[in-house]
Amino acid sequence: xxxxxxxxxxxxxxxxxxxxxVFFARPxxxxxxxxxxxxxxxxxxxxxxxxxxxxxxxxxTEFFSLxxxxxxIVWLVxxxxxxxxxxxxxxxxGAFVTPLSLVVLLPALFGTPGHPTVPPDAIRHPTIxxxxxxxxxxxxxxxxxxxxxxxxxxxxxxxxxxxxGALFSRLPSLDALDRLNxxxxxxxFVIFTVALIAGTLTAHAIWKNAWSWDPQQVVSVxxxxxxxxxxxxxxxGWHGRRYAVMTLVGFAIVMSSMVSLRLVPGxxxxxGDYGTGGSVEVSQ
Amino acid sequence: MNGRDLFLVxxxxxxxxxxxxxxxxxxxxxxxxxxxxxxxxxxxxxAVVVSxxxxxxxxxxxxxxxxxxxxxxxxxxASTGHLYLKKGAEAVRHLFRVAASLDxxxxxxxxxxxxxxxxxxxxxxxxxxxxxxxxxxxxxFATAKRVRTETEIGRGTVSMSQVAVELVEKxxxxxxxxxxxxxxxxxxxxxxxxALASLGADRxxxxxxxVERGLALAxxxxxxxxxxxxxxxxLVEADVAIVSTGAPTFVVTAEMVSQARRGRxxxxxxxxxxxxPRNVDPACGDLGDVFAYDVDDMQRVVEQxxxxxxxxxxxxxxxxxxxxxxxxxxxxxxxxLPVLAQLRRQAEGIARAEAERTLAHLGGKxxxxxxxxxxxMAQAIVNKLLxxxxxxLKQAATGGDDGLPGAAAELFGIAEASTQEPPRALPAAxxxxxxxxxxxxxxxxxxxGSKR
Numbered sequence: 001x002x003x004x005x006x007x008x009x010x011x012x013x014x015x016x017x018x019x020x021x022v023f024f025a026r027p028x029x030x031x032x033x034x035x036x037x038x039x040x041x042x043x044x045x046x047x048x049x050x051x052x053x054x055x056x057x058x059x060x061t062e063f064f065s066l067x068x069x070x071x072x073i074v075w076l077v078x079x080x081x082x083x084x085x086x087x088x089x090x091x092x093x094g095a096f097v098t099p100l101s102l103v104v105l106l107p108a109l110f111g112t113p114g115h116p117t118v119p120p121d122a123i124r125h126p127t128i129x130x131x132x133x134x135x136x137x138x139x140x141x142x143x144x145x146x147x148x149x150x151x152x153x154x155x156x157x158x159x160x161x162x163x164x165g166a167l168f169s170r171l172p173s174l175d176a177l178d179r180l181n182x183x184x185x186x187x188x189f190v191i192f193t194v195a196l197i198a199g200t201l202t203a204h205a206i207w208k209n210a211w212s213w214d215p216q217q218v219v220s221v222x223x224x225x226x227x228x229x230x231x232x233x234x235x236x237g238w239h240g241r242r243y244a245v246m247t248l249v250g251f252a253i254v255m256s257s258m259v260s261l262r263l264v265p266g267x268x269x270x271x272g273d274y275g276t277g278g279s280v281e282v283s284q
Numbered sequence: 285m286n287g288r289d290l291f292l293v294x295x296x297x298x299x300x301x302x303x304x305x306x307x308x309x310x311x312x313x314x315x316x317x318x319x320x321x322x323x324x325x326x327x328x329x330x331a332v333v334v335s336x337x338x339x340x341x342x343x344x345x346x347x348x349x350x351x352x353x354x355x356x357x358x359x360x361x362a363s364t365g366h367l368y369l370k371k372g373a374e375a376v377r378h379l380f381r382v383a384a385s386l387d388x389x390x391x392x393x394x395x396x397x398x399x400x401x402x403x404x405x406x407x408x409x410x411x412x413x414x415x416x417x418x419x420x421x422x423x424x425f426a427t428a429k430r431v432r433t434e435t436e437i438g439r440g441t442v443s444m445s446q447v448a449v450e451l452v453e454k455x456x457x458x459x460x461x462x463x464x465x466x467x468x469x470x471x472x473x474x475x476x477x478x479a480l481a482s483l484g485a486d487r488x489x490x491x492x493x494x495v496e497r498g499l500a501l502a503x504x505x506x507x508x509x510x511x512x513x514x515x516x517x518x519l520v521e522a523d524v525a526i527v528s529t530g531a532p533t534f535v536v537t538a539e540m541v542s543q544a545r546r547g548r549x550x551x552x553x554x555x556x557x558x559x560x561p562r563n564v565d566p567a568c569g570d571l572g573d574v575f576a577y578d579v580d581d582m583q584r585v586v587e588q589x590x591x592x593x594x595x596x597x598x599x600x601x602x603x604x605x606x607x608x609x610x611x612x613x614x615x616x617x618x619x620x621l622p623v624l625a626q627l628r629r630q631a632e633g634i635a636r637a638e639a640e641r642t643l644a645h646l647g648g649k650x651x652x653x654x655x656x657x658x659x660x661m662a663q664a665i666v667n668k669l670l671x672x673x674x675x676x677l678k679q680a681a682t683g684g685d686d687g688l689p690g691a692a693a694e695l696f697g698i699a700e701a702s703t704q705e706p707p708r709a710l711p712a713a714x715x716x717x718x719x720x721x722x723x724x725x726x727x728x729x730x731x732x733g734s735k736r
Contacts (some may be wrong), residue, residue: 173457237549
C-alpha cells in the first residue's frame, strides 16, 4: 500500500521538477515557480502519508534498509528545500534539487519493499528515533548543499570564463550560493553530531558496546571530521570554489558509503541485524 | 466644423541631427509657455509636447497639422526638412511605440516612459491636455507596461557601467560592507563607480597619479582619495577595482594581484578594466578568486543584450498593434454615443410633448391611470422605433464603421452643436494620468471625426 502512495508522490515530484525546470528556462513566468512550490508541497504531504502507512505496515523496520533510508532522506530533503524556499526565495535552486530527489527516489519505487528484521526492543528504544531522524536530516542538508555547490561551480565557470549565457542570468550570485552552501553545511554538521551522539547511546544500550569498529561507525566519524573541518576552514577564510568542491567530495563519500555498506551483506550491523551480531536476515 | 483628428509633427534622432534637435528642444517653463501658446490657437483642441534629448514631438488634436508645424518652423527654419507628420491611427501608433521604447535610440531603455508621462503631466497641468489626451496617453502607458511585462525587451544591460554592475552583482550579490577602488580618473570609471554605489558599496577609494584630479574625482563620487603608490595595498582592501587610466601599460599586474591575494584570505576580487590599451594584465583572471574583465568582455554583454532585444521587439510590435486597434475601436464606439444620446433625447422630447398635447385635449376625461397609460404608450412607441437604429449604431461603432453615426445625425436632423466639442472644461486639477470623469461624456475628436 505504502509503495502505491509513494508512486503517486513520485508523480508529483516529477511534475514539480518539470515545473522548476520550465521556470529555470523561462524565468519571466514567476507563476510557474509558485505552481512548482505547491506541487512539491503536495508531493511532500503525500510522501509523508506513504511513510506513515509504511510505518504501520512494517512496524518501523523499513528505515533500517537502504530503500527505507532513501525514502526518508528524500522526504527530508524536500521538507528542507520547501523551508529554504520560504526563507531565501531561490526558486532556481529547485531546478537542481527536485530532479536530484526524484532520481534518488526512483529505485525505491519498483519491486516489493524488503525490510530487515529488527528486534522490537531496538525499534522502541527512544534514542534510535532521534538517531535515524537526525542522520536522515543531516544527509538531507548535505544533499541540498551538494546541489547548491554544483550551482556554484556552474556559475563560477560562467562568471570567470566570461560566458554570460543562459546560466549566468538565471543562477543566483556566487556570494549567495556560497553563503547558502556554508549555512547548509554548518546546520548539517550540527544535526549530524546529534545523530552520532544518539547513535552512540543506542549502540551502548542495544549492542552493549558504544564503539565496536562497525564500518558504518568508522565511516560516519570520518564524515563528521570532514564536515567539521569544513565548518572550521570557513573561519580561516576558505570559501567559494574550494568550498564547493569539498561539498561535492563530502557528499560523494556520504552517498557511496551509504550504498556500498548496504550492498555488502553483513559488513555492518547497520544493515539490519541489530541483535547480537549474526548474519542479516531480510524478509520480503 | 470639420473633423478633428490627432496629428503628430515631430523630429527624432532618426530624422534629425543633434544640431537641429537641440534648437527645438524645450524644457520646464519654456515648454509650459509653448503649451500655453498652442492652447491659445483657434481650432486646436488638445496638445501634448514630448521633448527629450532624442526627440521633440507635438501631438495635437486639431483640424490640421499647421499649428504643430508652426511650432517647429517658428523655432528653427532648419527643422523643416527633418519633420515627420503622422495622422490618426498612425500618430496613435507612433506615440505607443515611443512610450514602449520601440523607437528609442537604445531599444528597450526605461527612461522614455517616464519622460512621456512627464510630458503628459505637464500638458495636463497647464490644461493643454484634456479628456482625449488623457485617454490616449493612459493607453500609451498601459501599452508600455504590457510590453515591459510581456516581453523581455527591457532585460539585460546596454551600457558599460550597467554591465559592470551586473557582473559585480553576479559575484557579490550586493556590495554591503565592501569597498570599491577606482584607479585613474577616466570618465567611464567614474560613471561605473557611481553605478556600483547603487549596490550599496560601503566605501569608494580613489587612486590617481595626479593628486588634484584624484581629489576632485573622490569628491565627485563620494569617495576618499588614496595615493597611487598604495595600489598594491589597496588591492587587498578593495573587493572591486575599476581601472581606467591613460597609461599605455598594465597598471595592475598579475604579480601585484598575486601578492594581494595573500592578504585577502580567499575573498573574491573583481577587476574591471575600462582602459584601452588595457591597464589590467589579463593573466590576473587566471588566479583563483580573481575575476577580471576588459572592455571587450563587457562590450560582448552589450551586444548580446541588443541582439536579444531586437528579437523581443517583434513581439512588442504585435502588442502595440493590438493596443492601437483597441484604442481606435473604442474611439469609434465613443463617436456613436453622442449621436445616440441626442437621438433619444429628441425622440423622447417629441413623445412627451405629444402626450401632453393629447392629455390637454382630453381634459379631465381621464383618471390618473388613463393618463399614465397614454404616457407609457408614447414612451413605448419611442422605444420600439429607436430599438433598431440604436442597435445598428452601436454595432457600427464597435465594428469600425464611422460613417453611420454621421449619417444618422443627418437623417434624424440632429443639431450639429450637440456633437460638437464642449468648451475646454477640463479641470486643471487632474494632472495625474487618470481619465477625467467628464471624459465619459463625449469624445470630441472622435465625434468630430465621424462627421463629414
